[in-house]
Amino acid sequence: MDTQLYDTVIVGGGPAGLNGALYLGRSRRRVLLIDSGDARNMAAGVMHNVLTNDGATIADFRARSRAQLSEYDVSFRDDEVVSAAGEGDHVVVATKESGTFRARTLLYAAGVRSLLPPVPGIADLWGKTVFECPYCHGWEVRERTIAVYGGAVPSECLASILTAWSDDITYLSDRRELPVDERDRLSAAGVPVRAEKVAGLKPHPKGVRVEFEDGGGASYGALFLHLDMEPRVDPLRPWVDAPDLESVQTDDRGRTSVPRLYVAGDLGRNMHQAAMAASSGGLAAMAVNTDLIREDRPGSLPAPPPPAPAP
Numbered sequence: 013m014d015t016q017l018y019d020t021v022i023v024g025g026g027p028a029g030l031n032g033a034l035y036l037g038r039s040r041r042r043v044l045l046i047d048s049g050d051a052r053n054m055a056a057g058v059m060h061n062v063l064t065n066d067g068a069t070i071a072d073f074r075a076r077s078r079a080q081l082s083e084y085d086v087s088f089r090d091d092e093v094v095s096a097a098g099e100g101d102h103v104v105v106a107t108k109e110s111g112t113f114r115a116r117t118l119l120y121a122a123g124v125r126s127l128l129p130p131v132p133g134i135a136d137l138w139g140k141t142v143f144e145c146p147y148c149h150g151w152e153v154r155e156r157t158i159a160v161y162g163g164a165v166p167s168e169c170l171a172s173i174l175t176a177w178s179d180d181i182t183y184l185s186d187r188r189e190l191p192v193d194e195r196d197r198l199s200a201a202g203v204p205v206r207a208e209k210v211a212g213l214k215p216h217p218k219g220v221r222v223e224f225e226d227g228g229g230a231s232y233g234a235l236f237l238h239l240d241m242e243p244r245v246d247p248l249r250p251w252v253d254a255p256d257l258e259s260v261q262t263d264d265r266g267r268t269s270v271p272r273l274y275v276a277g278d279l280g281r282n283m284h285q286a287a288m289a290a291s292s293g294g295l296a297a298m299a300v301n302t303d304l305i306r307e308d309r310p311g312s313l314p315a316p317p318p319p320a321p322a323p
């Protein structure tokens with residue numbers, strides 16, 4: 013067991029956790045950031061829509077961020093957190109390989125998992141020619157033919173939004189019965205529907221080949237789809253019994269209803285974007301810092317605003 017008492021342990025070394033570490037480091041806080049290195053955007057390799065980092069590799073972004081953090085009292089462990097729980101006036105965090113750590117607060121920024129539908133071949137193309145976010149990848153495939161897969165999670169709004177990047181979009185319903193409003197939106201966007209059962213996806217020089225069960229197929233420059241997400245909250249059980257952290261988040265600074273637990277990034281109430289995750293990490297770090305001042309100097313600051321209702 014590491015005998016130091018950190019001001020904050022941060023779980024997650026993506027944009028949210030790293031920016032939280034920067035704010036806290038610059039607030040003269042002693043911080044430990046623990047990261048298992050398997051963020052969901054690793055499949056893409058590069059990031060877009062982040063000023064001064066548009067097109068940067070994720071590995072480089074993370075390495076440069078860590079290098080800048082070395083100015084401050086921030087240390088790192090490349091490890092997986094297996095459990096975290098409140099214990100009196102601190103939090104105990106256990107890792108797979110580096111032991112146990114204690115901190116006054118926990119900033120939990122472990123992100124979410126993308127749950128791909130069971131379409132054969134999709135996992136191999138995920139992040140290469142199969143995407144979810146038009147703002148992240150639309151520019152790279154602009155003016156190409158684009159398929160939108162709506163066979164698992166309804167994705168007609170995604171198809172409509174993609175009309176900003178391409179005039180040639182086809183919606184693949186994979187035999188799912190489309191409700192009237194979904195059909196109406198597709199028709200208003202000028203997006204035709206192919207209803208055949210999808211047998212699988214394959215790489216293609218153009219981008220991606222969709223094979224249909226009836227033996228036919230079609231090639232597209234890219235395929236987009238909406239996905240289900242799973243918040244990565246297992247280490248917090250049973251300390252937190254809510255199904256996700258959005259439901260325990262009480263304000264837009266990442267405070268939660270669980271004492272000493274703060275949340276930031278994709279698994280809080282944020283758009284799933286790197287810059288917004290980073291911004292929420294900064295906000296949560298400010299909440300941590302001011303709450304620690306409140307604890308150390310009672311009465312020196314007004315109480316935080318009352319909890320906002322969940323959106």
Ligand SMILES: Cc1cc2nc3c(=O)[nH]c(=O)nc-3n(C[C@H](O)[C@H](O)[C@H](O)COP(=O)(O)OP(=O)(O)OC[C@H]3O[C@@H](n4cnc5c(N)ncnc54)[C@H](O)[C@@H]3O)c2cc1C
Binds near residue numbers: 059060094149289
């Ligand atoms: C394929 C793809 C491409 C994308 N491209 C872009 C883009 O171009 N631009 C953009 O703005 N957004 C993009 N996004 C979205 C963006 O990746 C996320 O919004 C952003 O990374 C969220 O940051 P985060 O810090 O909340 O979580 P993450 O970046 O997911 O980081 C969470 C970190 O926590 C760690 N972790 C999880 N559990 C544990 C644990 N138990 N112990 C220790 N560490 C743990 C993980 O290893 C990970 O490193 C993309 C997403 C995907 C899926």
